[in-house]
Amino acid sequence: MTDIKTVGVAGCGTMGAGIAIVAARAGFRTIVYDTREEALAKARKQTESFFARSVERGKLAAEQLPKIISHLEMSSDLKKLAACDIVIEAVFEDLGVKHALFAQLDKVCPPHTLFASNTSTISITEIAGGSGRAERFVGMHFCLPAQLMKLVEMSPGLNTAEDTFARAWEFCKALGQTPVKTQDNPGFILNYFLIPFNNDAIRLVESGVAEPAEIDKAIKGALGYAMGPFELLDLIGMDTQLLLCEAMHGLTHEPRAACPPLVKRMIAAGRLGRKTGRGFHAYKDSKMYGA
């Protein structure tokens, strides 16, 4: 059982909007905050069309729709988040930006409000350190797209109280998500394994072991993966892979996390992946894959 009733989501990019859908769908009053009015309007449209499609597909009862929509609020006024029992941050991956947000939130929110960050590469302990309430801070890393992916990687910072982690864990289950517990480590579990794996695949191409299409075929056929590493990299985008590598390698110095030079050449050549129509594979149509 969770004691949380009202959920705040700070930052309404793709990730924030997805988390808001998850919270509203699970029956929580949900308040989405962003400074950008146009982003809020876009998120409002995205969430409403998602729920409308859920009704069409029979995943959501039509009579529930008005209640969910009325429980979902969008605001550019930070003070609205004072009503929240937990605030999940999903803003730009920059420690300074996150610290500035949490410092403001700490003044606005009551003492019982938990703070959570959806960061994928920054240390929870570091973000918590600038939040004013490190003992009531927890990492909650959702997967993209959050409204379709059940996994949430949850990590305590060094100063997170046991009770905080337990409250956040119960809340995560009440969201209908599947939490896993991980140490506050660069990349947590998913990215810790995925980023080097993808780099290893790129290095096989660099060293002439095989062509990308052959490697994709081998991995899918031998291991039953839904996507080969290059199909996945083309979705992620080379620009994003570079950022992920720089964040991971900067913290761990593990050779497998270092960005392969081919990624930088592909960025220079405009071969970012699906969104530019060409990455390791060529695509006829680049719509729907914008970052």
Added chain:
Amino acid sequence: MDYAIIDTGGSRSFPAGDAFLSKASREADVVVVIGTGAGAALSGIKDKKAVLIELGTECLGVHTGESRGNEGSNVLGFARFRLGEAPPSNLVELVKQPKTDPAALAAARAVLEGAGLGVAVCNDFPGRIVDRLLRPYLNAALRRLDEGLATAEDMDTTLRLGLGYPEGPIALLERTGLAAHFDVTQALYEALGDAAYAPARRARVAKMRS
């Protein structure tokens, strides 16, 4: 396309009873040499369109010889990917050299694909494609388990739900054998000298107990 089989015994790709064995002809232009002695049988085979040699962890060049980057003939290497004693997968890695005869490569592909197998072509490197990518990931998972990153269950759940893998790394190793993982990754560590292939502690322990 017709193919003949020479069985030297102990094939990991096509164990006794495999459908590929029963569909072979007595004589054909393409010869598939299977078993642990496949490479040694090569010298007795003449005048064929393509000869496929089953490989273990070694390179094809061990059997064909190599010459200043110009090696290549009608002889190809292959291995059907298989983890430990689990049944072989449907995927065959087909190994070529810089100057492999394109007609031999096409014939080899036609035989394997004709038998319903998937074919991924690669050059002659240790670990080919799948082991080269899989083993560092499995070693990292075992090391991170020791370091307390997460429980085995949570690691497996993360990779299944987060990436859609059919099973997580720890469950995969339990199903297919940690000692078998040790053997492959140790061979690659010796061949490549890359620490990512050095067997993880848990694999070494399992090997010593086997």
